[in-house]
Amino acid sequence: MSKKLLFLFFLSFSLNGFSQYSPITENTKVSILTVDVADESHTLYGHTALRIQDATNHFDAIYNYGMFDFRTENFILKFAKGDLQYYAASYSYDDFEYSYQIENRSVYEQSLNISLAEKQQIFDKLNTSINSEDRFYTYKFIHRNCTTKIIDVVNSVLKNNPIKNTLHKEESYRDVLFPYANNHFYMQLGINIIFGSKVDDQAATLFLPLDLMNVLENTSYNNKPLVSEIKTNFKANRTSTFSFLDSIYSLIIVLALFVILNKKAANCLYFFILGLIGLLFSTIGLFSFHEELLWNYNVLLFNPLFLLLVFFILRNNTKWVKKISLISLLFLGSYVVYMFSKVHLIIVLPFVLATGIQLARLAFKKA
Known part of the structure; x- marks a missing residue:
């Protein structure tokens, strides 16, 4: 011990x-x-x-x-x-x-x-x-x-x-919190996608x-x-070191592999993971007393509809795959517009681009 x-x-x-x-x-x-x-x-x-x-x-x-x-x-x-x-x-x-x-x-x-x-x-x-x-x-x-x-x-x-x-007269709680995790990308990403609109209020407290x-x-x-x-x-003697594995670059590589691979199994896995995350964000407000988790607009990116999309991909139902992909693209576009003023746009951008490419392929795929 x-x-x-x-x-x-x-x-x-x-x-x-x-x-x-x-x-x-x-x-x-x-x-x-x-x-x-x-x-x-x-x-x-x-x-x-x-x-x-x-x-x-x-x-x-x-x-x-x-x-x-x-x-x-x-x-x-x-x-x-x-x-x-x-x-x-x-x-x-x-x-x-x-x-x-x-x-x-x-x-x-x-x-x-x-x-x-x-x-x-x-x-x-x-x-x-x-x-x-x-x-x-x-x-x-x-x-x-x-x-x-x-x-x-x-x-x-x-x-x-x-x-x-x-x-912080002009800053939101999210703006104030964001720099604290600058050297911990995945922690910073997780904190910002699980927090809802409450932390975008002006940091009064x-x-x-x-x-x-x-x-x-x-x-x-x-x-x-x-x-x-x-x-x-x-006085502590702390040093910060760069970790490639804990950086946006490792995320970009993983997402790029899904986009380049573009296989049915890989696409299903990708949308299943994102859909599960979205389902968590959508339901956590039903039982959690944490106000910071309520009204999480990040479900427009991590969309629970992706679970339904996976179901129709596995069933080879092209008609509904196209419909859900188009609807999801509209949600994704709305998310990008809403996020222009948000400090965490840059760290979710790899997901936005990868998901947009994948959805566009499915929505406009020729029969």
Whole structure:
């Protein structure tokens, strides 16, 4: 078992027992911590936590709203459905930083310039929360996550909710999220085709850790900067390398092979895969609580009609193959027109071209 796995194993037994009440003193620091991004899907957008540190009482704790339990019954189903319960927990700062040293992720700290009474209120709110049923919450990708929960706690204590979203006035959520996966093409592709029209709304909610860190640097409170000190507690040494297999070029080659091969079996396989993806997109909204997955216009590209097309190809029913191909071409054309203003057009373009060529061949094939 790796050191990281051992650490997580022992940490899981200490989360519930670490939290303790300790009086706030003049030496107490309340800080917002930002953990930088990494390469795995659950680390792609970073992380936010809150630190309470008091040298007088030898108290140094993290309050983390990003906890979930892999042992939850039907974990994958609950995550997909959107009713997986996340929870808040408190544990040692040293354990927190060590876990991200293992993952080679930078940790930044911004100390809040607030009064002793406000520090006490934040501390009390955090401890009340993690020692009650309030520690559990239903995770929402944009509107309820580790970052928004920390903002809610701090804003609930400070006057006039000083932490506000001052970024991305013209950008959509999709525009904001898109660059985070620039070095992971297939993850970027998957994220953008599974997200529906909700993420094309203007990015009004402050929900990403690095965005919160940038906002805090320019936030004032009581006519002074809200952040009194900015530190890098751990600096990761990360390098990005190009992977041909995880790039648009590998996708182009695979799709080009289907187009060049142009065989019945290959065409059936191609349209069957795309049709299944479209069927997933069409039905996921019936059971998922994730608003980001609703009204997914990418079904115009990954069209469930392709499953019916495959059926008629296998039955050698030329009449219906032509009809469905023409209808699908109309859907594909509508998709391209709608996508002109979307940031992810470039990464789905290989599918647009390959599918358009295949459909045109079937629609206008001579008897």
